[in-house]
Amino acid sequence: MTDPKFKSGLILPNRRRFLQGSAALAAGALAMPYVARADDKVLYVNSWGGPWLEAAKANLFDPFTAETGIEIRTVSPVSFAKLAAQVKTGVYEFDVTTLGGGDIVRANEAGIIEDLEAPYEGGLFQNGVASHAFATVMAWRTDTIKGTPKSWADFWDVERFPGGRSLQRYAARVLPIALLADGVAMEDLYPLDIERAFAKLDEIKDHIRVWWTAGAQSTQILRDGEIDMIGIWHGRYFEAEDAGAPVAMTWNQAEIDRAYWVVAKDTPNMEAAKLFVEFATSAKPLAGFASQAKYGALNPAANEFVPDSAKSRMPTSPANYPLAFEQDMSNWGGDPHEVSARFDEWLAS
Amino acid sequence: MxxxxxxxxxxxxxxxxxxxxxxxxxxxxxxxxxxxxxxxxxxxEPTLGLQNYEKVLTGSLYRKVFLNTFMTAGIVTLCCLFVGYPLAYLMAHTSRRNAMLILLLITMSFWTSFLVRTYAWMVLLGNNGPVIWLIQSMGFEEKPHLLFTRFSSTLAMVHILAPYMIMNIYSVMQKIDKSLILSAESMGARGASLFRHIYLPLTAPGIANGSVLVFVICLGFYVTPVLLGSPREQMAAGLIGHQIEEFLAFGLGSAMAIVLLGVTLVILGIYHRRFGLDKLWG
CATH class of the missing domain: 1.20.5 (Single alpha-helices involved in coiled-coils or other helix-helix interfaces)
Structure with missing residues (x-):
């Protein structure tokens, strides 16, 4: 899919120069991040906010600045579209970002991320450096849901567990969950049976009150009891639990995704960006980051620095990992792009 | 000379x-x-041609979302009118001090960020919010679903847009020559008849201005329907954002934006022929 999308025809050079000029103008007026562009001692990192940002600041950003003298500023929200637009326009808002398994294949095919080298053995996938694993788990309100749901089939069982439901508006994560609910075993999921997944989704559609689109939103609706059962990222779940909300979750049939650090193609901060990615995936900083945010560190060398106390909340811990399954984007079962489009039509119908 | x-x-x-x-x-x-x-x-994008427009104009998803966008904007406009007209009337016919006080209260909501106002509705209408509490304390067993429905997003948009309506109508009502009312009364016009034949036509420009402003602004609403509305009732701006964010479909998103702009211009054009666009700015 190396399509002409990103080579925008004849007027590009002019437009780019123009955009840079107008960006500089806007910078003066609006104090956008471009202001500091002249100073190459600043690196811009795309941030997920919430518990991710807290852990990243303490374990990755601040130590990196202490070691290299390069200041780190964060830009929100995480936006795949912005990553693509940056390369197209030549105006960079961030230099480094993290992508999940589905997005990184797309990003690499579209040529919007820089070629990288593996900083540790087996650490490189589609020009992203593997950082950490996170999971989409089933969670519920203990004040409204009576009994203990055990699997995604129970999520679909609105007779036994009545109440409002919520899932992420993200076809690539929702379809495997629907198949599990329909009785497919975790090891037989891929390639996905797309038709069967949509048929199963029809059953739950009327009960999904929110298709959440941002991590903070998922925590909020669970914590405030706007819904009673949810498919939620594990870090966001623990945020609600730690806030004292009456909630519970299961690691059973948890859906693991991997997150990768990538560098925006042709960014003017190339050297600092590459340095940061290497730093962020090296054993000690990654261990600190993963321990605090309860992600599973993907650099094996990091694991010896991860305290046992942090492991119970990690999807990759010896106790949790066997209960979970990993997303398999290389054997997914369809063009994720087309399936997403179909998913959107399905949502609105 | x-x-x-x-x-x-x-x-x-x-x-x-x-x-x-x-x-x-x-x-x-x-x-x-x-x-x-x-x-x-x-x-x-992705290739030269009109295929993006073809998709927008023929695809069932897009047609549905566009229809919903215009319907929502229409409903919000009507609600703003019904809420705003009496309030503007009150402002125009009370003492100057009271009018200023009401105006202050109305404009105060402009000092609060858009997003904060949207989240405030989430708190108010939420499962543990005061509205549900009130409904339950009146003896209703079942908790109604208020959030994430057409009701909640419409309510929030009316709240955000009503000041535009009120200020437009108020400015017209304020300028109405009181002697016109008096002379109508002297000729025997009373109550409903006085309102229908004299007052309402005199305030029509304010109604038209306010309605056009509210309608056009509402067409482009993004965050409020996304956060408060039901997933089945998407509006065009949300779908455009989603096309670009999720699919990097800059071409398709652009085509949708242009179609939305085009239809909006047509509506403004109709308005212009009927009332004159220049009246919008007083």
Missing amino acids: NRMISRLSEQQNLWPWLLLLPLSAYLLVFFAVPLADVVQMSVT
Whole structure:
């Protein structure tokens, strides 16, 4: 899919120069991040906010600045579209970002991320450096849901567990969950049976009150009891639990995704960006980051620095990992792009 | 003598244009050029041609979302009118001090960020919010679902947009010559008849202005329907954002934006023929 999308025809050079000029103008007026562009001692990192940002600041950003003298500023929200637009326009808002398994294949095919080298053995996938694993788990309100749901089939069982439901508006994560609910075993999921997944989704559609689109939103609706059962990222779940909300979750049939650090193609901060990615995936900083945010560190060398106390909340811990399954984007079962489009039509119908 | 006057007025006529120059330059750089870019993207990405427009105009998803967008904007406009008209009337006919007080209360909501106001509705209408509590304390067993419905997003949009309606109608009502009402009364017009034949037609420009403003602004609403509305009732701006964010479909998103702009211009055009667009600015 190396399509002409990103080579925008004849007027590009002019437009780019123009955009840079107008960006500089806007910078003066609006104090956008471009202001500091002249100073190459600043690196811009795309941030997920919430518990991710807290852990990243303490374990990755601040130590990196202490070691290299390069200041780190964060830009929100995480936006795949912005990553693509940056390369197209030549105006960079961030230099480094993290992508999940589905997005990184797309990003690499579209040529919007820089070629990288593996900083540790087996650490490189589609020009992203593997950082950490996170999971989409089933969670519920203990004040409204009576009994203990055990699997995604129970999520679909609105007779036994009545109440409002919520899932992420993200076809690539929702379809495997629907198949599990329909009785497919975790090891037989891929390639996905797309038709069967949509048929199963029809059953739950009327009960999904929110298709959440941002991590903070998922925590909020669970914590405030706007819904009673949810498919939620594990870090966001623990945020609600730690806030004292009456909630519970299961690691059973948890859906693991991997997150990768990538560098925006042709960014003017190339050297600092590459340095940061290497730093962020090296054993000690990654261990600190993963321990605090309860992600599973993907650099094996990091694991010896991860305290046992942090492991119970990690999807990759010896106790949790066997209960979970990993997303398999290389054997997914369809063009994720087309399936997403179909998913959107399905949502609105 | 005549010639001198006409020369003088010609020179004076240049002034307004000069004063417009900074704004025109600003609009050219930050509005016209990016808009041209959007038009260009809509016919060049991913390949040259009109296939994006074909998709937008024939795809069932897009038709549905556009219809919903215009319907929502219509409902919100009507609600704003029904809420705003009596309030504007009250302001125009109470003491100056009270009118200023009401105006202050209305404009105060403008001081709060858009997003905060949207989240405030989430708290108010939420499962543990005061509205549900009130409904339950009145003896209703079942908790109604208020959030994430057409009701909640419409309510929030009416709240956000009503000030535009109120201020437009108020400014017209304030200028109504009281002697017109008095003379109508002296000729025997009373109550409903006085309102229907005299007052309502006199306030019509305010209603039209407020309605057009509210309708057009509402067409582009993004965050409120996304956060408060039901997933089945998407609005165009949310879908455009989603096309670009999720699918990197800059071309398709641009085409949708242009179609939305086009339809909006048609509506403004109809309005212009009926009432005159210049009345919008007083």
